Amino acid sequence: xxxxxxxxxxxxxxxxxxxxxxxxxxxxxxxxxxxxxxxxxxxxxxxxxxxxxxxxxxxxxxxxxxxxxxxxxxxxxxxxxxxxxxxxxxxxxxxxxxxxxxxxxxxxxxxxxxxxxxxxxxxxxxxxxxxxxxxxxxxxxxxxxxxxxxxxxxxxxxxxxxxxxxxxxxxxxxxxxxxxxxxxxxxxxxxxxxxxxxxxxxxxxxxxxxxxxxxxxxxxxxxxxxxxxxxxxxxxxxxxxxxxxxxxxxxxxxxxxxxxxxxxxxxxxxxxxxxxxxxxxxxxxxxxxxxxxxxxxxxxxxxxxxxxxxxxxxxxxxxxxxxxxxxxxxxxxxxxxxxxxxxxxxxxxxxxxxxxxxxxxxxxxxxxxxxxxxxxxxxxxxxxxxxxxxxxxxxxxxxxxxxxxxxxxxxxxxxxxxxxxxxxxxxxxxxxxxxxxxxxxxxxxxxxxxxxxxxxxxxxxxxxxxxxxxx
Amino acid sequence: xxxxxxxxxxxxxxxxxxxxxxxxxxxxxxxxxxxxxxxxxxxxxxxxxxxxxxxxxxxxxxxxxxxxxxxxxxxxxxxxxxxxxxxxxxxxxxxxxxxxxxxxxxxxxxxxxxxxxxxxxxxxxxxxxxxxxxxxxxxxxxxxxxxxxxxxxxxxxxxxxxxxxxxxxxxxxxxxxxxxxxxxxxxxxxxxxxxxxxxxxxxxxxxxxxxxxxxxxxxxxxxxxxxxxxxxxxxxxxxxxxxxxxxxxxxxxxxxxxxxxxxxxxxxxxxxxxxxxxxxxxxxxxxxxxxxxxxxxxxxxxxxxxxxxxxxxxx
Numbered sequence: 092x093x094x095x096x097x098x099x100x101x102x103x104x105x106x107x108x109x110x111x112x113x114x115x116x117x118x119x120x121x122x123x124x125x126x127x128x129x130x131x132x133x134x135x136x137x138x139x140x141x142x143x144x145x146x147x148x149x150x151x152x153x154x155x156x157x158x159x160x161x162x163x164x165x166x167x168x169x170x171x172x173x174x175x176x177x178x179x180x181x182x183x184x185x186x187x188x189x190x191x192x193x194x195x196x197x198x199x200x201x202x203x204x205x206x207x208x209x210x211x212x213x214x215x216x217x218x219x220x221x222x223x224x225x226x227x228x229x230x231x232x233x234x235x236x237x238x239x240x241x242x243x244x245x246x247x248x249x250x251x252x253x254x255x256x257x258x259x260x261x262x263x264x265x266x267x268x269x270x271x272x273x274x275x276x277x278x279x280x281x282x283x284x285x286x287x288x289x290x291x292x293x294x295x296x297x298x299x300x301x302x303x304x305x306x307x308x309x310x311x312x313x314x315x316x317x318x319x320x321x322x323x324x325x326x327x328x329x330x331x332x333x334x335x336x337x338x339x340x341x342x343x344x345x346x347x348x349x350x351x352x353x354x355x356x357x358x359x360x361x362x363x364x365x366x367x368x369x370x371x372x373x374x375x376x377x378x379x380x381x382x383x384x385x386x387x388x389x390x391x392x393x394x395x396x397x398x399x400x401x402x403x404x405x406x407x408x409x410x411x412x413x414x415x416x417x418x419x420x421x422x423x424x425x426x427x428x429x430x431x432x433x434x435x436x437x438x439x440x441x442x443x444x445x446x447x448x449x450x451x452x453x454x455x456x457x458x459x460x461x462x463x464x465x466x467x468x469x470x471x472x473x474x475x476x477x478x479x480x481x482x483x484x485x486x487x488x489x490x491x492x493x494x495x496x497x498x499x500x501x502x503x504x505x506x507x508x509x510x511x512x513x514x515x516x517x518x519x520x521x522x523x524x525x526x527x528x529x530x531x532x533x534x535x536x537x538x539x540x541x542x543x544x545x546x547x548x549x550x551x552x553x554x555x556x557x558x559x560x561x562x
Numbered sequence: 563x564x565x566x567x568x569x570x571x572x573x574x575x576x577x578x579x580x581x582x583x584x585x586x587x588x589x590x591x592x593x594x595x596x597x598x599x600x601x602x603x604x605x606x607x608x609x610x611x612x613x614x615x616x617x618x619x620x621x622x623x624x625x626x627x628x629x630x631x632x633x634x635x636x637x638x639x640x641x642x643x644x645x646x647x648x649x650x651x652x653x654x655x656x657x658x659x660x661x662x663x664x665x666x667x668x669x670x671x672x673x674x675x676x677x678x679x680x681x682x683x684x685x686x687x688x689x690x691x692x693x694x695x696x697x698x699x700x701x702x703x704x705x706x707x708x709x710x711x712x713x714x715x716x717x718x719x720x721x722x723x724x725x726x727x728x729x730x731x732x733x734x735x736x737x738x739x740x741x742x743x744x745x746x747x748x749x750x751x752x753x754x755x756x757x758x759x760x761x762x763x764x765x766x767x768x769x770x771x772x773x774x775x776x777x778x779x780x781x782x783x784x785x786x787x788x789x790x791x792x793x794x795x796x797x798x799x800x801x802x803x804x805x806x807x808x809x810x811x812x813x814x815x816x817x818x819x820x821x822x823x824x825x826x827x828x829x830x831x832x833x834x835x836x837x838x839x840x841x842x843x844x845x846x847x848x849x850x851x852x853x854x855x856x857x858x859x860x861x862x863x864x865x866x867x868x869x870x871x872x873x874x875x876x877x
Contacts, residue, residue, distance in 0.1 A: 137674075137678065138671050138675055139671065314660075315656070315660050320659075324659075324663050328662060328663035333563075333567075334663050335564060339564050349564060350564060350566070351564055351874070352567075352719060352723075352873040353821050
């Protein structure tokens with residue numbers, strides 16, 4: 092088997108251009124020094140409280156995501172192309188959302204099977220005819236990219252609901268600048284620190300249009316026990332907005348209010364990190380304690396903006412994913428700049444047959460799954476695991492999609508006994524409001540186990556700082 | 563600011579202050595227990611220590627008999643005791659974590675590392691030799707948090723609610739100590755000024771960290787009237803009831819200015835402060851030290867409730 096593309100060494104031979112200065116530096120570091128720095132990084136993360144909760148793990152309910160101190164580096168030229176591709180994609184995704192909640196032209200044109208949208212649980216009929224400010228549904232999108240060669244970046248999935256991880260992008264950079272100031276003087280790395288400011292501008296730009304004062308913005312968290320609570324409080328803090336829980340909110344006289352020390356105060360823009368289902372017990376999940384009764388009516392009447400909009404999740408549904416190239420062409424009239432990964436939808440008999448015949452080579456995922464749970468990585472599984480999965484797949488084919496096992500690119504990573512290549516992906520964060528704002532960087536997730544292709548933090552993945560170099 | 567945020571900040575400060583008070587009371591109690599004495603006197607000492615800390619009832623239910631090791635464990639580590647140092651640090655951190663956005667990085671980091679370090683201590687590893695060091699550590703962590711707050715926080719409602727929590731708790735603590743040990747200050751039929759009295763008076767002052775400052779202020783031997791005056795009415799002593807109410811009424815006044823509204827709590831705090839300002843220790847002794855202290859505790863509780871209601875802590 093051919094070695095995968097390596098971010099530093101390509102397919103072998105010379106060190107790639109963006110890594111030249113870094114490779115020189117790495118060449119003269121002692122393993123012990125790097126280990127020492129890793130330990131220092133861990134102390135910094137622990138102290139700042141940047142932890143995540145693991146569902147189902149009672150013991151270590153607050154764990155650190157392992158941080159690898161060797162950065163992932165992207166050249167200015169590579170980034171320019173990604174930037175164009177991402178902007179094209181997120182504009183098309185929002186155009187798609189607007190369309191399916193209004194005239195549904197794309198369905199009428201037969202570009203996507205109608206039932207795939209209409210009968211999808213992520214499609215919210217309640218959103219039909221609702222007009223969010225500026226026609227934007229998904230204001231904050233995390234685009235998961237993988238790479239297999241010098242020019243081969245592909246989109247593995249879009250996250251149009253409540254993408255998380257941006258706090259790691261910011262804290263990883265802070266930590267790196269603290270630990271390795273000399274590295275930053277040798278490499279011209281574009282800053283990412285103005286993300287909170289860009290997020291605030293984005294949120295302000297989508298406030299209801301007829302306000303009599305500056306918009307009041309709040310961030311809604313499910314609470315302290317949520318796995319991403321640190322990120323919620325981090326972002327609220329960095330933006331200087333209130334971090335609210337559902338019990339702090341109430342709907343009175345047709346507007347959303349929060350309970351403050353001075354009485355009730357109107358909220359104009361709610362950046363919610365609570366899923367659609369839990370948003371409003373009167374409209375969605377009736378037993379939800381995380382939501383605010385009546386908030387959906389306030390939203391529908393245009394008196395509060397919910398970010399991201401309810402129903403935005405249909406755009407990142409795995410069943411819709413394989414139609415994204417068609418969606419991009421339909422709304423932009425241009426071919427996609429960033430490719431999709433080839434995808435077999437098991438709901439289609441031909442595809443299902445192919446998937447069943449090639450289970451040992453494919454990655455099979457649940458349509459509504461996330462976080463790396465409930466998936467099969469064929470080449471890394473035993474024949475028993477494959478057969479067990481085959482039974483699940485046959486029982487409910489509609490619930491699965493399959494993709495070829497990609498040879499994800501690798502990057503030098505500090506392993507037990509040496510610096511060794513490990514597979515990774517990349518999640519840049521993009522904001523869509525009065526303009527599209529893309530941070531030069533993102534969250535690089537790395538599979539720390541040798542040979543592993545699963546980068547999710549819940550499955551033993553770690554993160555790296557992501558550098559985009561200046562021209 | 564959210565009402566919930568104000569509530570959490572208020573309690574965060576109270577728990578930090580309480581952890582410190584627990585450590586101080588335990589230190590004083592332990593000191594006295596170590597003194598040579600005849601008979602079972604140490605029982606009485608632990609009883610009044612637990613009572614001053616407000617956890618005698620809970621202790622008796624859990625352990626029954628008063629045994630030094632159990633008392634230490636109950637006041638330091640027992641999470642079934644809501645006022646143990648372990649419980650206070652955990653609750654303070656939980657409140658801080660819920661209000662991470664209201665705290666500065668310095669405040670959060672001191673809070674978080676106190677909790678992490680304390681959680682790493684194995685109770686069985688604490689010996690009578692290492693106990694004083696551990697108690698010192700608890701007090702220094704409380705001081706670190708207060709210092710971080712005073713040095714880094716914006717002077718707005720975040721600061722005011724934190725101050726209010728600290729001084730309500732401190733006033734309560736000083737008053738409870740007086741409530742439990744007031745009789746050591748009363749003139750008795752026995753000869754006053756014996757060795758035992760001196761120990762008790764020193765212990766009383768130690769339990770509010772004032773045994774040295776007393777000398778600086780009065781340049782005199784320990785005398786019950788002066789001790790009471792120092793703990794209740796003295797403006798300079800940072801744990802006196804008067805000092806607490808100077809701080810409380812200042813913080814509440816600033817809140818009223820910030821929000822442009824006065825509530826009942828401002829009036830209550832100021833009237834209690836005026837009472838302490840005008841009172842005379844001789845008169846307090848004449849009309850009853852114990853009654854005075856009990857009335858103060860009731861007023862202090864009332865103030866806490868009024869603050870909670872005025873600023874929508876829980877509704």
